[in-house]
Amino acid sequence: MSEILVKNGYVYDPKNGVNGDVMDIAIRDNKIVDKVSATAKVIDASGKVVMAGGIDIHCHVAGPKVNAGRLMRPEDKLFNTSRRGKMTRSGGGFSVPSTFETGYLYSKMGYTQANEAAMPPLLARHTHEEILDTPLIDQSAYTLLGNNWLVMEYIKSGEKDKLNAFIAWMLNATKGYCVKLVNPGGSEAWGWGLNCVQVTDSVPYFDVTPLEIIKGLTEANEALKLPTSIHLHCNNLGHPGNYTTTLDSIKLLENVMPHNKELRDQVINFAHMQFHAYGGTTWKDFESEADKIADSINKNKNMTVDVGFVTLDETTTMTADGPMEYYLHNTNHLKWVNSDVELETAAGVVPYVYSPKIHVCGIQWAIGLELALMIDDPMRAFITTDHPNAGPFRSYPKIISWLMSNQARLERLETLHKWVPDRVNIGGLSRVYDFYDIAKSTRAGPARALGLGDTKGHLGVGADADVAVLNYNPKTMDPTTDPIGIKKAFTNTACTIKGGDIVVLDGEVVSKGNKRTIWVNAMNGTMDPRVMHDIESKFLRFYSVTMNNYPVQDAYIRDSLEIKPEVAL
Amino acid sequence: MKKISLKPKEKEYLFLDADNITPDNFAGKTLDEIRATEIYEGNRTYALGDYFDVTGESDLDPNEIGIVIDGSVPKVKYIGMRMSAGKILVKGSVGSYVGGWMTGGLIKVNGDAGSYAGISMQGGELIIDGDAGDYLGANYRGDWRGMKGGKIVVGGSAGSDIGEFMLGGEIVVKGNVELQAGIHANGGKIVVEGDAESRVGAQMTKGEIVVLGKIGYWLPGFIYQKDDQLEYNGTTYNVKVYQGDRGDGGKGILYYAGA
Numbered sequence: 001m002s003e004i005l006v007k008n009g010y011v012y013d014p015k016n017g018v019n020g021d022v023m024d025i026a027i028r029d030n031k032i033v034d035k036v037s038a039t040a041k042v043i044d045a046s047g048k049v050v051m052a053g054g055i056d057i058h059c060h061v062a063g064p065k066v067n068a069g070r071l072m073r074p075e076d077k078l079f080n081t082s083r084r085g086k087m088t089r090s091g092g093g094f095s096v097p098s099t100f101e102t103g104y105l106y107s108k109m110g111y112t113q114a115n116e117a118a119m120p121p122l123l124a125r126h127t128h129e130e131i132l133d134t135p136l137i138d139q140s141a142y143t144l145l146g147n148n149w150l151v152m153e154y155i156k157s158g159e160k161d162k163l164n165a166f167i168a169w170m171l172n173a174t175k176g177y178c179v180k181l182v183n184p185g186g187s188e189a190w191g192w193g194l195n196c197v198q199v200t201d202s203v204p205y206f207d208v209t210p211l212e213i214i215k216g217l218t219e220a221n222e223a224l225k226l227p228t229s230i231h232l233h234c235n236n237l238g239h240p241g242n243y244t245t246t247l248d249s250i251k252l253l254e255n256v257m258p259h260n261k262e263l264r265d266q267v268i269n270f271a272h273m274q275f276h277a278y279g280g281t282t283w284k285d286f287e288s289e290a291d292k293i294a295d296s297i298n299k300n301k302n303m304t305v306d307v308g309f310v311t312l313d314e315t316t317t318m319t320a321d322g323p324m325e326y327y328l329h330n331t332n333h334l335k336w337v338n339s340d341v342e343l344e345t346a347a348g349v350v351p352y353v354y355s356p357k358i359h360v361c362g363i364q365w366a367i368g369l370e371l372a373l374m375i376d377d378p379m380r381a382f383i384t385t386d387h388p389n390a391g392p393f394r395s396y397p398k399i400i401s402w403l404m405s406n407q408a409r410l411e412r413l414e415t416l417h418k419w420v421p422d423r424v425n426i427g428g429l430s431r432v433y434d435f436y437d438i439a440k441s442t443r444a445g446p447a448r449a450l451g452l453g454d455t456k457g458h459l460g461v462g463a464d465a466d467v468a469v470l471n472y473n474p475k476t477m478d479p480t481t482d483p484i485g486i487k488k489a490f491t492n493t494a495c496t497i498k499g500g501d502i503v504v505l506d507g508e509v510v511s512k513g514n515k516r517t518i519w520v521n522a523m524n525g526t527m528d529p530r531v532m533h534d535i536e537s538k539f540l541r542f543y544s545v546t547m548n549n550y551p552v553q554d555a556y557i558r559d560s561l562e563i564k565p566e567v568a569l
Numbered sequence: 570m571k572k573i574s575l576k577p578k579e580k581e582y583l584f585l586d587a588d589n590i591t592p593d594n595f596a597g598k599t600l601d602e603i604r605a606t607e608i609y610e611g612n613r614t615y616a617l618g619d620y621f622d623v624t625g626e627s628d629l630d631p632n633e634i635g636i637v638i639d640g641s642v643p644k645v646k647y648i649g650m651r652m653s654a655g656k657i658l659v660k661g662s663v664g665s666y667v668g669g670w671m672t673g674g675l676i677k678v679n680g681d682a683g684s685y686a687g688i689s690m691q692g693g694e695l696i697i698d699g700d701a702g703d704y705l706g707a708n709y710r711g712d713w714r715g716m717k718g719g720k721i722v723v724g725g726s727a728g729s730d731i732g733e734f735m736l737g738g739e740i741v742v743k744g745n746v747e748l749q750a751g752i753h754a755n756g757g758k759i760v761v762e763g764d765a766e767s768r769v770g771a772q773m774t775k776g777e778i779v780v781l782g783k784i785g786y787w788l789p790g791f792i793y794q795k796d797d798q799l800e801y802n803g804t805t806y807n808v809k810v811y812q813g814d815r816g817d818g819g820k821g822i823l824y825y826a827g828a
Contacts, residue, residue: 072711073711074709074710074711074712075709075710075711075712076711078709078712334713335711335713
């Protein structure tokens with residue numbers, strides 16, 4: 001039995017309504033408890049901020065396209081490597097760090113969970129292998145289902161029970177956590193050299209529309225009572241004027257309610273909304289429509305967004321949205337990886353430099369911040385960069401400093417292209433986040449959206465012992481005028497505790513951690529034989545692997561946190 | 570200017586990574602501290618003093634430091650990497666990556682240099698009296714932004730792929746070059762006083778290449794523009810001017826004397 005007492009910190013815990021009160025957090029083994037004995041190890045947090053461990057709801061940190069990004073960009077590792085330490089292995093990479101470096105960096109920033117947002121089912125094993133190699137943080141992976149042939153066939157024929165059974169089987173076979181849609185229908189259309197730009201465009205051969213796919217999978221998701229909602233990467237990502245497509249997708253689910261409001265509020269999480277809030281008709285008259293998107297999200301309480309802030313760094317874009325990466329490659333003419341995953345999805349990887357000198361990049365930077373500042377409730381707008389697409393996750397401290405300080409935002413705005421101020425609304429937004437809001441949008445909010453609100457993202461009794469202690473005194477220092485101090489505090493924590501284990505102390509990794517893989521087991525009892533027959537026939541006729549070699553074996557999930565929905569099939 | 574002399578000891582080693590041998594790094598250090606500078610053989614760390622006799626005196630200002638490597642060190646890599654000021658003289662040959670990423674100062678090598686000399690250079694001057702290897706003044710692997718500034722002068726010949734992805738600066742090779750000089754160049758200037766074996770300027774989009782000798786195998790993407798005269802080092806050459814590489818929509822200029 002191990003005991004820790006985090007003493008006298010300024011605690012920010014939105015779920016339990018604690019806003020900067022001086023409190024002790026008691027930890028026994030891997031849980032937060034009422035009190036501990038006098039022999040507990042004491043972490044002195046006086047004059048410091050204490051929050052739950054951070055949760056990254058949407059990032060690309062494991063799997064085949066992440067590795068493709070590492071392979072194609074040796075220059076990303078140049079001068080960005082770290083040598084082996086006492087507790088750490090060597091690693092490197094600025095925008096696509098190696099697996100070990102990923103775990104260390106997240107932990108140093110006070111994060112204790114990162115969720116891989118796009119796992120191609122056929123390559124789930126590779127994704128889980130990388131997750132096993134990423135130390136210290138809990139991880140889950142979202143199974144890509146928005147372009148799956150069988151999904152589209154069941155939606156076309158309206159066989160809802162079969163769709164539900166198939167989704168449950170797929171989550172189980174891939175050890176996935178949620179139903180992820182990336183450019184629904186569009187990535188499949190890319191196999192024909194086409195795309196689904198509008199949500200009413202028909203997918204070639206399958207003759208379903210993105211709207212039908214989104215609706216069908218939302219219904220299946222709620223019928224299966226899965227812990228989190230569907231996560232949607234909308235159609236038409238990253239094109240001027242795409243906000244109308246986004247509004248169409250929002251409208252579709254206006255009246256759909258989650259199966260259990262105690263568990264979570266949303267039926268859909270819109271991924272990296274910044275990429276979907278673009279106005280104008282070309283890049284030349286490109287402008288922000290963040291206000292319209294934010295209005296719509298404010299009205300629809302059954303939806304959440306993760307923002308996908310542009311951090312103005314050089315990065316590597318990677319997505320299962322194959323046609324979008326082709327478009328991007330034609331824009332910047334840099335190297336391009338293109339991939340088709342048979343029957344399931346596609347992918348692309350292209351390096352990208354978000355240059356402050358280019359008006360488009362400046363406007364994108366402002367759109368991200370506008371979304372976060374215009375959406376009223378930080379419990380529904382999460383800090384992400386869609387790592388590494390809009391920026392590497394190592395830039396989160398920069399984003400936090402911009403959110404907390406209007407002065408820092410205005411100073412950055414001044415350095416951008418001269419067209420930017422007229423095309424955006426950021427200059428007129430004086431709202432700033434405080435530590436309570438930051439705790440909502442990086443801790444309590446994502447935890448609740450993932451259906452893990454009971455154990456994650458808060459510091460109440462019974463929660464997992466994931467705690468971040470930050471070197472910042474909110475009583476003597478002022479975040480609104482001190483962006484540098486904020487960046488420092490959120491880059492290297494004074495202490496990060498994960499699962500009751502002190503993993504980072506004074507910005508140094510001091511433990512090998514106790515990472516877990518979180519996945520959802522929605523299968524219980526017998527499988528519908530008709531669905532099994534359909535799956536088998538797909539393998540016999542089309543897949544390049546046999547079905548025996550498809551599901552991820554249990555050995556790939558070493559420390560498993562298996563979540564069972566209340567009513568499983 | 571203060572002189573710091575590094576005399577190679579008689580010692581066996583495979584290859585040494587010596588990116589810490591720069592005036593910037595030695596500035597403000599005592600001789601003992603310089604002797605303790607880290608130097609790497611594979612994944613093992615040693616002290617500079619294990620491999621070199623260090624004498625002379627240092628200065629606070631790197632501009633005032635001249636490092637003399639008193640011997641031939643063809644298996645010591647990365648000498649002068651990322652240096653911004655001061656001077657380095659090598660009285661012999663050096664290994665690969667000499668002057669890589671340098672932003673200022675002067676490096677003079679009396680002998681030959683290995684491959685990747687002056688890679689991704691941004692400023693300063695690199696003079697190699699002997700021959701240079703492949704990828705002279707080239708980009709780092711995978712990067713689409715190569716040499717941005719500075720000047721490289723090679724007294725002898727150079728290998729293949731010199732000035733790859735070059736954006737600025739100048740490379741002068743007094744001898745011959747092998748394949749693909751100026752491949753992917755998007756700026757800068759390359760002068761080859763001798764012959765170029767083949768495929769000069771492959772996929773170049775901007776920049777200038779001058780070949781005073783003969784080109785062995787031409788790329789079809791270079792289109793003849795006109796005859797012209799070119800002043801170079803006080804001599805006037807009759808040159809043919811080509812534009813290319815049209816295979817990549819390029820507007821690079823190739824001056825060819827063919828002498």
